[in-house]
Amino acid sequence: MIEMTTDALYQQILLKGSMLCVGLDTDYERLPEKIKFECRRGDMAMGGKLYSGRARAIVSFNKAIIDATAPYAVAYKPNMAFYEYLGAEGMKALEGTVAYIREKHPSMFIIADAKRGDIGNTAKMYAKTFFETMDFDAVTLSPYMGMDTVEPFLQYEGRFAIVVALSSNPSSCDFQFLTSSGKTLYRTVIETMMANSTPENMMFVVGATQASELAAIREYCPDNFLLVPGVGAQGGSAEDVIRCGKNSKGGLLINSSRGILYASSEADFAQAAAAKAAQTAVFRTS
Amino acid sequence: MIEMTTDALYQQILLKGSMLCVGLDTDYERLPEKIKFECRRGDMAMGGKLYSGRARAIVSFNKAIIDATAPYAVAYKPNMAFYEYLGAEGMKALEGTVAYIREKHPSMFIIADAKRGDIGNTAKMYAKTFFETMDFDAVTLSPYMGMDTVEPFLQYEGRFAIVVALSSNPSSCDFQFLTSSGKTLYRTVIETMMANSTPENMMFVVGATQASELAAIREYCPDNFLLVPGVGAQGGSAEDVIRCGKNSKGGLLINSSRGILYASSEADFAQAAAAKAAQTAVFRTS
Numbered sequence: 351m352i353e354m355t356t357d358a359l360y361q362q363i364l365l366k367g368s369m370l371c372v373g374l375d376t377d378y379e380r381l382p383e384k385i386k387f388e389c390r391r392g393d394m395a396m397g398g399k400l401y402s403g404r405a406r407a408i409v410s411f412n413k414a415i416i417d418a419t420a421p422y423a424v425a426y427k428p429n430m431a432f433y434e435y436l437g438a439e440g441m442k443a444l445e446g447t448v449a450y451i452r453e454k455h456p457s458m459f460i461i462a463d464a465k466r467g468d469i470g471n472t473a474k475m476y477a478k479t480f481f482e483t484m485d486f487d488a489v490t491l492s493p494y495m496g497m498d499t500v501e502p503f504l505q506y507e508g509r510f511a512i513v514v515a516l517s518s519n520p521s522s523c524d525f526q527f528l529t530s531s532g533k534t535l536y537r538t539v540i541e542t543m544m545a546n547s548t549p550e551n552m553m554f555v556v557g558a559t560q561a562s563e564l565a566a567i568r569e570y571c572p573d574n575f576l577l578v579p580g581v582g583a584q585g586g587s588a589e590d591v592i593r594c595g596k597n598s599k600g601g602l603l604i605n606s607s608r609g610i611l612y613a614s615s616e617a618d619f620a621q622a623a624a625a626k627a628a629q630t631a632v633f634r635t636s
Numbered sequence: 637m638i639e640m641t642t643d644a645l646y647q648q649i650l651l652k653g654s655m656l657c658v659g660l661d662t663d664y665e666r667l668p669e670k671i672k673f674e675c676r677r678g679d680m681a682m683g684g685k686l687y688s689g690r691a692r693a694i695v696s697f698n699k700a701i702i703d704a705t706a707p708y709a710v711a712y713k714p715n716m717a718f719y720e721y722l723g724a725e726g727m728k729a730l731e732g733t734v735a736y737i738r739e740k741h742p743s744m745f746i747i748a749d750a751k752r753g754d755i756g757n758t759a760k761m762y763a764k765t766f767f768e769t770m771d772f773d774a775v776t777l778s779p780y781m782g783m784d785t786v787e788p789f790l791q792y793e794g795r796f797a798i799v800v801a802l803s804s805n806p807s808s809c810d811f812q813f814l815t816s817s818g819k820t821l822y823r824t825v826i827e828t829m830m831a832n833s834t835p836e837n838m839m840f841v842v843g844a845t846q847a848s849e850l851a852a853i854r855e856y857c858p859d860n861f862l863l864v865p866g867v868g869a870q871g872g873s874a875e876d877v878i879r880c881g882k883n884s885k886g887g888l889l890i891n892s893s894r895g896i897l898y899a900s901s902e903a904d905f906a907q908a909a910a911a912k913a914a915q916t917a918v919f920r921t922s
Binding site for chain 1: 782783810
């Protein structure tokens, strides 16, 4: 088990010249016909396991996307919803995808986009699930139920909780901007989490559609990495995000999912994904 | 597919004289030796599928618990964390458990305790996962990211979103009691959700350790069912909950998990669970 640190992550960012995290929101229905067709031919062996049917198609697609985009990315983020949707078959595809990244691209940071959040006993089970059963480096969490729902995830050396602070959807304003004692809820979330963690076990989700908020967040949260979704399909600009949000260790993982995965629906989908990845979240120190 | 309504649920509450929801937080490590031993003998056939190993053990245990407690319960609530922990094997056990309840106890209300909450596209996938792939009647959701993260779940006739308002853990006070414009966050959550839903597609989670809050909640939320965890192992009293929280349709599902599942760790575990279930969340109109 490789333990990831923010220094190691920054080294990867410098090496690749990129802050890109590729979101693996892999939807079976949207896979290229080429992939669906090949998968009707039978099982695929990988890492001592057999993959068939939809699990094979998803693993095939993810492998091609990962190999094509790896030169331009420092992280991958499978979105749990798309795997859970296929039940046990989807969980197998997820396990195969994570195992493949670990074997072929061992320096990648792998995030489970799960938005979990539950009380003590259940939170412990989720932490074991994502960090032991599944070997992710990090998992996204929802803060609504408070600090003790996050703590079990902080007990793992070299693993990260990534707490949603400010999301990129239209309804983010419903609750996250409510002000109490002069502070927005999302600021109180960040400060409460920071008081009980370190930048070596805690990151925050801050949506890219809120780039104007990033500079303000950096004033009270200078050191934690921020995972920034909402670039690409959701309309945020990676340049704005880097300008407002970077810190002395890079400090950003900028996610793009659909814009890369579905850059082409034809046989050239992997090359198209690579081309798109190469343009997204480019980071240069000079 | 049976569509559940609050009237149908109330009929079950009257019929059973109970508001009990049994939480299926089934932890393989805590199963009775008898179950673990039997499952080493080979596969078990059920509903045209084969179950082996830990999936077999969990399905066997759940079947015994469900058959023993069904006379005293109106709902079952598998806790996703305990199934996800076992990966694809756990998802198979979950699917088997839900299929068994549907077949043998078709009037039961089945809740996925998942605490999901994510943006539009992902929320739609979760709704399809829990209501189509898995056939649950309801799923628990975290409200942090706002109304649009809940909406896809409200589009299913006869299915319910159960939004966490006030949780039963010590850290529930970190954010849920923050006051903005004179209202607590959890009240704002309830009112925002109520404004965009009906009691036929929305319920709320309110922890039983907060029984004093229940009567106050009933003043602005008279009609929605409330799912109340925290009875039993977590220390809340079912009598207090019923006194403070019931409405004209019953209006409560009172959950107990560990107190029932692990009432005995011996061969009599199912009888012990039944005895415990019979004493919990008893409801009489006269």
